[in-house]
Amino acid sequence: MPRLSSDPNLSICPDYAEESIDEDQAIIILRNIWLTGNNADKAQWQNQVEEDAEHCQHLERLHEEERERQDQDHIDEDEAAHKEDRKKNxxxxxxxxxxxxxxxxxxxxxxxxxxxxxxxxxxxxxxxxxxxxxxxxxxxxxxxxxxxxxxxxxxxxxxxxxxxxxxxxxxxxxxxxxxxxxxxxxxxxxxxxxxxxxxxxxxxxxxxxxxxxxxxxxxxxxxxxxxxxxxxxxxxxxxxxxxxxxxxxx
Known part of the structure; x- marks a missing residue:
């Protein structure tokens, strides 16, 4: 499903009454059609927001794991250097x-x-x-x-x-x-x-x-x-x- 470019929660239903539609039934039908599409867009937007947040959390976890791995590598290198120094001196x-x-x-x-x-x-x-x-x-x-x-x-x-x-x-x-x-x-x-x-x-x-x-x-x-x-x-x-x-x- 393609990504939405704007938040549908901010969309405003057009006034179909001003579009020269005389019958009330036609207005109701058009309004319902818009509401249905808007609700679908809202649901898609919410899923999109949650997926983006989950993706950011995943990237943050990866970065944190990488930082921990690098810190541990430095600790291991320092310990190895210290052991080698004790061995040589x-x-x-x-x-x-x-x-x-x-x-x-x-x-x-x-x-x-x-x-x-x-x-x-x-x-x-x-x-x-x-x-x-x-x-x-x-x-x-x-x-x-x-x-x-x-x-x-x-x-x-x-x-x-x-x-x-x-x-x-x-x-x-x-x-x-x-x-x-x-x-x-x-x-x-x-x-x-x-x-x-x-x-x-x-x-x-x-x-x-x-x-x-x-x-x-x-x-x-x-x-x-x-x-x-x-x-x-x-x-x-x-x-x-x-x-x-x-x-x-x-």
Whole structure:
């Protein structure tokens, strides 16, 4: 059945009496014919309105189902990416035990030596000597520190630990001292301990709570910095003396 172009409920019956029809019977017949057609058009219009509404609801349901499917796809993709990240970077998700900062940092060979060992390859003995281990310590780097922790999807306990670590450094007595060597010791401490922590996580020693400031190590750090600064000043003094008196003997 063809669609109606206008609502028959709004149609008005023409006045057949003005069409030069004299007989009342003819007027009644024509009126009835119009009413019958109009009623049929009303019924068709109502069916048409209901069909259009049902079609719109069907399309809306399809759109909603598609949105739900896309949302679920995104959730599944995020979960799969998270599982893959945990698989590839298992050390990033290591839980943080309630342990103090160790007195001695974990010493491990270079990443090159460890990789060769994992593959069963030959590794020169030098990498396990004091010189090789010292070289590995100097060249070690922490890739995760180059990224924002939340953007890198760090676990909440690790983010909390790092936040407490920086907060404890900010409120430490050394931070408010006017002695620049005390403040420098905090800077050196945080740099070395963050590096040691990341190295320890990947070893059998495991992780610990970095936010617990090791006061003994910090005091040792300040003493070392003080001795280094004193040695530097002594060297500068000796240089000035020798410059004034090139024939002096030290």
């Amino acid at each position: 298992k050390f990033k998700y290591t839980s943080i035990p309630s342990l103090d900062v160790p007195m001695k940092p974990v010493i491990i060979p270079s990443a090159y030596a460890i990789c060769k060992l994992d593959k069963g390859g030959y590794v020169e003995l030098w990498y396990f000597t004091n010189a090789g281990l010292d070289d590995a310590k100097l060249k070690s780097s922490v890739d995760e520190d180059a990224m924002a922790m939340e953007d890198a999807s760090w676990p909440d306990d690790r983010i909390t630990m790092m936040a407490k670590f920086w907060r404890n450094l900010q409120v430490h007595d050394f931070h408010s001292m006017r002695n620049p060597l005390a403040q420098k010791s905090l800077l050196v401490y945080q740099a070395e301990q963050r590096k040691c922590w990341h190295m320890a996580v990947k070893t059998a020693a495991g992780a610990y709570d970095l936010s617990r400031i090791n006061e003994i190590l910090l005091e040792r750090m300040r003493n070392d910095i003080y001795l280094e600064e004193r040695k530097k000043q002594d060297n500068q003094h000796d240089y000035k003396v020798s410059a004034r008196n090139p024939y002096s003997i030290h």
